[in-house]
Amino acid sequence: MTETTDIPGNDLELLRTMRSRNNQSWHAFIRNRTGMTGMLIFLLFVALAILAPWIAPGNPSAITMNILIPPNSHYLLGTTAEGQSVLMQTIWGTRSTLLVGLSAGALATLLSIIIGVGGAYSGGLVDDVATLFSNIFIVIPGIPLMIVLTTYLHHAGVGAMILVIAFTGWPFGARVLRSQTLSLRSRDFVRAARLSGEGTWGVVRRELFPNMLSLIIANLLGTIMYAIGAEVSLQFLGLGNINTVSWGTMLYWASNYQALLNGAWWWIIPPGVCIGLIGGALALVNRSIDEISNPQLAMSGRSKKRRLRRKLA
Amino acid sequence: MKEILGVEHLSVTYTDGNRRIPAVNDVSFTVDEGEIIAIAGESGCGKSTLITAILQLLSPDIADITGSIRLNGQDLASVDPELLRRMRWTDISLVPQSAMNALNPIMSIEEQMKRIMAAHGTMPTTRDLDKRIDETLVMVNIQPRYKKLYPFELSGGMRQRVAIALALMLHPKLVVMDEPTTGLDVIVQRGILMEIRRLQKELGFAVCLVSHDMSLLIELAHTIYVMYAGRVIESGPSREIYRTPKHPYTQGLIACFPPLQGSRKVLEGIPGSPPDLGQLPPGCAFQPRCTQCLDICLAEIPVLEKVSSSRAVACHLYPSQLTSNTGESTYDRIS
């Protein structure tokens, strides 16, 4: 016998309702160990960013004579080629990376919602154009486009970088949200709400968004991951402001000073590990949302439909 | 006659964490060579689980299976996987519930047929193989030139015929048919029904037919087993069950469906809906929906007992010889 587990058709429904009973989304998330681990790691970095001036007081860019010192009891993560503390730079670097990542992620998600949900809800020509637009932007590679845009901007500041990343980061989300909107739009409860004369915004706010929330959050987390990756990459290439402290600029200076060829691994490892931790944390949260909401999404849609049918009857 | 399938005290319980759901409870029946037996019941009564268990497709990870299944004289629990694989389709084949989803969407009809032949080492020369495929398709009234088509290019009725053709490819001794006409329109249903009956007469395979449609079962089957909440609650020859259904549930089922032939009459439904197998009511599982409920029905689960040489029923309305002295007198009807 194979190891696949299958339950025949009619009885599957039963097992599903049985399982969904203890899956009230928010509680399920809190109880979900994967998701909570990810969330805690992420919140830890947010705390680090906010509390940087108290945790690591001083100027992280301050140049000292203690250059390229390996980790020791005084410099826990060693120093750079300019004698700056790698630990301090890593802590302060969280600020810039998270600022750009969160803002650009939020902005890109907003664009995805406007173009994806708006297009699908309007339908017709608007939807066709919106779809074509997002499909084209999906196939245009983002990083090269960002490199070109930031080159024109001459060492883009934080604001410009957020705009550039958001500009290239929206199409995937728009596509996902569009198909979800299309499927919700054709469901009974949305149709009934529309027929009952509820305004467009009312239907979107009361009927669509509550049902799309988990998808939007998942998309937001994915876009934040993308934005962090993009920010670090652009900073690494020296296309942002190279004098700010961020994980990307740390790696830029490290490779400019040939850190690895000097054996200064301590300069390279911390920012990379932090990026990996944040990325992994967001992926964990996303995965737990996926695990919880996939059956949940269907269930909430159906229960809502049932409630409405009862109301109409 | 020779027995093909023997199911004895079969129980299947799904487990999920510390919850246990009994989906099939102590079911026994046999199918003889060339016989057509039917399993009747609404969706959720455990009949899908029953046939999945018989076909050995349930994973032990999620289901506890007790009792025994004998196929062609072999106890399936003790058969090694390779032999079981060889027995599949040559001893027992399946016409699935929904031919739409049961055919591989990206394989042509021909390729799906070839894969089944290849799996059983009966891969003769290409010409013989082509001939066999054409013959099988002709048998179910599909023109051989359609074999190059993909499932999405066929109509619902044609897909169902293809599914039957697949099931008959290796001339099995027993064909399990899971709701073979559900989801088709009435005229197509009728056609498929005639097809099944004709093929069964020509080829002489035994059939285990599973459906909620009593009129179909009475039309085709020799023997009927009615299932409710995982248990067989009545069994007997189909004509007799049709004429004098004993269990109130069987009576309701028969009243639900018009006979395929004969006069129209007013259709009655059974009030209520099938119980949640995870939360069965106390006593007889049918008790909350029963119109002839007794006090004892709330307390005691009725056992399937013979009421004549060929018939059995599990209902307190028909006390067996052993309990008949106490039965009728101590418990009054609830009105």
Next chain:
Amino acid sequence: MTYLRRRLLFYLIAFWASITLNFLIPRLMPGNAAEDLMMRMHGKVSPYALKALESEFGLAQHTSLLTQYGQYLVALAHGNFGVSITYFPTPVIVVIEQALPWTLGLIGVATVISFALGTLIGIWVAWHRASRWDRFTVPAAMFTSAFPYFWLALIFLYVFGFLFHWFPLAQAYSSSLPPALTVPSIIDIVYHAILPAFTIVIASLGGWILSMRNNMIPSLQEDYIQLARAAGIKDRIIMYQYAARNALLPNLTGFAMALGFIVAGAILTEIVFSYPGLGFLLFQAASNQDYPLLQALLLIISVAVLLANLIVDLLYGRLDPRANRSGG
């Protein structure tokens, strides 16, 4: 309209869109990057070349945008991307021609290997889901795909190049052995490509494993899988011919959509390894504000990704009979 025709039409529109975007970027971006460029170039190039640069960047104020667009299209049709500043006075097209084969070779091979390997592992862990291997693979895949390509490149370079001396630290071939179609030269080229290719494979593998696993698991629940098992078809054939063949279709679509992202990561990997492909060139162009080269590279990379998408679509059409006949 058939599937193929609709896809071709889409790619034509997308091609036009990327050409037009390329035309608009220098004209819409704030600042006067192009004028800076002209200042730097003054006196170094012939008046004729200067005029060409002018029209390329829309500095010729007397012509309308539409005329400029026309001139731009004509120049493109002739493969005239102007002159590179980094490699002055080599025409941009020549610079790109030299770099293109390296990128196609490295990124093409690494991406195909990674997709194939990831898909196979994904099939395997989905089939044995909840097994020990599955429980190990999923978190491992999530972990490795969380790191940026270029950082993994830095680490691999440090460990395998610098510490162990197993692989060269940079370049695509030894300076003593110019690329040629001889056995030693080919070995030398492969030797130089292993570490960057390994980086790209490791960085992208996790994503393919997870997406194939996610597509494969629902596919294993399908009725036709049950029927195939009931029919006694061998597990191996059910796994590959029934489940995986169906699950591969959505995975291919995902592959097409992720290509832009992969190429971006691979470009940064080239930069770390100083691998003389388009990515490294892009970096040089950005550092030197070599706008003609930069613009041409963006266009070439976009078109390459478009073509790769087209190939995936053609493949999809071959693998899914429904795509061709129903137009869906």
